[in-house]
Amino acid sequence: EPEVTQTPSHQVTQMGQEVILRCVPISNHLYFYWYRQILGQKVEFLVSFYNNEISEKSEIFDDQFSVERPDGSNFTLKIRSTKLEDSAMYFCASSDYSRTTEAFFGQGTRLTVV
Amino acid sequence: ELKVEQNPLFLSMQEGKNYTIYCNYSTTSDRLYWYRQDPGKSLESLFVLLSNGAVKQEGRLMASLDTKARLSTLHITAAVHDLSATYFCAVVEYGNKLVFGAGTILRVKS
Numbered sequence: 001e002p003e004v005t006q007t008p009s010h011q012v013t014q015m016g017q018e019v020i021l022r023c024v025p026i027s028n029h030l031y032f033y034w035y036r037q038i039l040g041q042k043v044e045f046l047v048s049f050y051n052n053e054i055s056e057k058s059e060i061f062d063d064q065f066s067v068e069r070p071d072g073s074n075f076t077l078k079i080r081s082t083k084l085e086d087s088a089m090y091f092c093a094s095s096d097y098s099r100t101t102e103a104f105f106g107q108g109t110r111l112t113v114v
Numbered sequence: 115e116l117k118v119e120q121n122p123l124f125l126s127m128q129e130g131k132n133y134t135i136y137c138n139y140s141t142t143s144d145r146l147y148w149y150r151q152d153p154g155k156s157l158e159s160l161f162v163l164l165s166n167g168a169v170k171q172e173g174r175l176m177a178s179l180d181t182k183a184r185l186s187t188l189h190i191t192a193a194v195h196d197l198s199a200t201y202f203c204a205v206v207e208y209g210n211k212l213v214f215g216a217g218t219i220l221r222v223k224s
Contacts, residue, residue: 033211042217043202043204091156103212105159106156108156
């Protein structure tokens with residue numbers, strides 16, 4: 001069964017460093033998303049991406065964050081100058097173009113900023 | 115701005131009992147999802163509800179949607195330990211953006 005894959009599963013980084021979280025969406029999907037979940041809290045939308053551009057973003061997704069689809073398969077989230085409060089589980093998701101479709105989530109990357 | 119509220123936030127149940135989790139949302143939406151999350155794991159899709167009166171069942175879980183009341187329920191029948199997890203409802207705000215509820219932590223005790 002097709003699935004969304006994310007790497008790495010766990011990333012530890014020093015405060016102030018840049019990190020890139022990687023995702024391989026399901027191959028025929030056209031919409032891509034990043035969500036985050038701070039430990040013990042709810043899942044929050046960060047950004048959606050369609051047709052090689054951001055279609056929506058939340059207030060959380062400020063200039064510190066960027067997304068890119070560098071090739072036909074990968075979808076990345078870059079976090080510049082990480083802060084302690086960026087520590088969270090980051091989920092990538094993808095969906096196709098149908099109204100009835102659901103978003104399929106990857107297994108997540110746990111980011112720990114120390 | 116769409117707000118999604120779940121209750122209860124924590125539910126401890128005995129095996130064999132029935133219970134319902136509620137999900138209220140504040141503005142019109144055409145899709146509602148229920149997800150399950152095990153500790154440290156990803157979100158597993160349980161149900162997609164698209165229309166008023168939609169009811170879906172899988173095993174001991176049944177989900178329903180009342181778009182007029184902006185309410186969805188997840189009913190658990192004869193709970194078993196394996197159902198212990200956190201359950202989230204999520205509502206599509208616009209486009210494909212999901213707004214999640216706070217989650218309900220379910221613990222089934224034997």
